[in-house]
Amino acid sequence: MISPTEEFLSPRLKAVHDMAVGGLDDLTSRRIIDVGSDHGHLALYSLINDNFSSSVLTDIHEAPAKRSEQTLRMYGFADRTKVYCTDGLDGVELKMGDIVVMAGLGGNNMIDILKRVVEREEPELLRSIVWCLQPQKSSDKLRQFLFETGFDIVDENACEDRGFYYVMMKVMYTGVPSEFTLKQKYYGPVILRRIAAGEPQVLGYKERLDMRFELSKRGDEEIRRMLEEV
Ligand SMILES: C[S@@+](CC[C@H](N)C(=O)[O-])C[C@H]1O[C@@H](n2cnc3c(N)ncnc32)[C@H](O)[C@@H]1O
Known part of the structure; x- marks a missing residue:
């Protein structure tokens, strides 16, 4: 078994992880939610290195959802993890202070997922959630949606991984649209x-x-x- 420490995540996913948890000091009372979890590495790394009490993983396809489940089971985290085969966060009960990561999905896909969450959840809950988004494409369309819907981009960065550049952003819901x-x-x-x-x-x-x-x-x-x- 590989040890899920420093080199376990790709430089891109490590940068996403670091942005997601950066500046937050009460991780043990929070959950990390990985949307589009595929292999489940991000949640596994976070459970081990950040002491999250629990994690939720979702994937729209059955094979990656099973892969995620297997990874977490193999490392002994099955009891602290819930894996859903679902579109985005459909059917997932969000909790105050959740940290939601969406990495490697397209920007338009993220917009659809976020739209449904904003429609169904109370503003108080939405304002408590930290979102870390790493769109593979359409980051411009995603930003426009965030500005117009009332998400503040509180941090943003780029990283290079095997010759490609990736952009990632940390956003918080305010409900107040902003000019851009x-x-x-x-x-x-x-x-x-x-x-x-x-x-x-x-x-x-x-x-x-x-x-x-x-x-x-x-x-x-x-x-x-x-x-x-x-
Ligand atoms: C390119 S992989 C990225 C995996 C991982 N997040 C990473 O960044 O390395 C994208 C994963 O997201 C899943 N996915 C795509 N659209 C999704 C959606 N709407 N809801 C949940 N999972 C989705 C795919 O099945 C796939 O496993």
Whole structure:
């Protein structure tokens, strides 16, 4: 059996984990919920290294849900874990202070999942939940949804893993929609501040985004306007 310590998670998933739990000091009283758990490694790592009392894992497909269950059982955490084969958080009872991670899913998929949660849950519960989102694509659409629905992006970062850049964000629900610029939608409000501060990992990410936006500006009027914003 591999020991779920430092190198157990990929650099991307480790960065997501660190952002999810960063700045929180009462982890033993909270649950970690991993949506799209696949192998179950994130929850396993968190149970061992952060002392979470329990965890919830969900996956829309049966095979990864079974894989998650097996991983947690193999390491002796079956009694502190619940695995659901479900779409997003459908059928999962959320609790005050839950930390919900969604990593490796598309931004549009995350929007659908979050929309259903916002519709069904009380604002007080929603305001207590910490969300850590690492969209594989459509991070701009996800940010627009977050701004318009009343989620604050409290942290955001980028990491490089095997030649690819990934963006991740920590968000909290306020219920108060916020205004946003196109630059904030496409680059991310906190990423822009990190770029201004010259943080190396975001400068590499910015370079990739610059190239992508330069290529798409001819066919995309909004991206053209975004690049003209000061
Ligand atoms: C690319 S894997 C990412 C696994 C892991 N979270 C990571 O970041 O390494 C995506 C996983 O999310 C699951 N998934 C996709 N859409 C989902 C949804 N709406 N609800 C729950 N799971 C979903 C897939 O079945 C798959 O196991």
